[in-house]
Amino acid sequence: MPKTSALAPAASFSTLERDAVYKAIFTRRDVRDQFLPDPVPDDVLRRLLEAAHHAPSVGFLQPWNFITIRSQAVRDRVASAFGRANDEAAAMFPEERQSAYKSLKLEGIRKAPLNICVTCDRDRGGAVVLGRTHNASMDLYSTVCAVQNLWLAARAEGIGMGWVSIFRDADLKAILGIPERIEIVAYLCLGFVDELYERPELEVKGWNRRLPLDELIFEEKWRGGN
């Protein structure tokens, strides 16, 4: 008999458990260079993907796929695709920011022993999906929730993760054999870490500063200009 699964008392969190969730949230970093070469064991990878798979999804659609990449040859090709796109990206910045931009290491594709490409199958639920009727992006957003679950689970496992977004989609699709109709949501680099930045790397390196949270919170309605 399948377990009847309905409402049950909500498990409470001890202070230590609650603090552990915040610890994952506040010490999570977008890692580009601190990856150790040790392989990520299969059972750990499985836990990370289970965490991703238990993200919320619009209409319980679970629109994601996960392509795990360990092959050096594949990662070399992906790194080359990044390099081409990053040269294009650098050229888009105003002259005075270009050298700062070029000094940043923005990916760990070759250094991280494990890469994961996370995709969204926009046709999985058919044309009409519960909760996507008025916001066509909800399936993409569900997939992003899976990425963030994976990121926090990785942090708790001692694994750093970085999200690389500087690619031409067509390049990645050609390398990974991803069909045209499938949307790439994230390309992730993962590996064990023994050091992390205490604050976000782009803050430490002076690219941007932390915004004061108070200025981002409005009560009851939007405040300020258009």
Add this chain to the structure above:
Amino acid sequence: MPKTSALAPAASFSTLERDAVYKAIFTRRDVRDQFLPDPVPDDVLRRLLEAAHHAPSVGFLQPWNFITIRSQAVRDRVASAFGRANDEAAAMFPEERQSAYKSLKLEGIRKAPLNICVTCDRDRGGAVVLGRTHNASMDLYSTVCAVQNLWLAARAEGIGMGWVSIFRDADLKAILGIPERIEIVAYLCLGFVDELYERPELEVKGWNRRLPLDELIFEEKWRGGN
């Protein structure tokens, strides 16, 4: 003197701490009806918003704003906007699914004592943003990561959360005074809970089933058809 903040030993997670992170991930639910009326204290709300604010963001852009809504009058107007959109949504489903759709409670706008609208300011970083040069959606995705952080922190605080996506944007913008150029990413309902579904509500109610994770994982490249 500001603290110099650079690389430091990565804090490790004890087994109990790691399990707490997974507990948040695996017992998180999209709550629509189990909200208790107790107000969410300001210090708890602050922790939730700090968690959201510490999400990863492309180029360290922090493109989000949070509109907190407790007013009954405002929530009544939002609930009406949901109702109109949900009638439209129901009509989009094939005849045989319409009664099932209509039987689902898909929001807790009035029942949850706290609502939060999460928005993305797409102009915050100027036209050229590090990491958004080749994927224009990255600022929206950063904002979704903030939502997922908030969701998991809420779970650890004993607070249930539901994401309501069935609105016409123009309705929500009119009610909350949100400028045209600002993108609404999520409308969230929050409140303490003492009961939760053991499995996703849409699975329990037979709307959709859990997909086997093995079928969603590919190694080295996409597998299967186009």
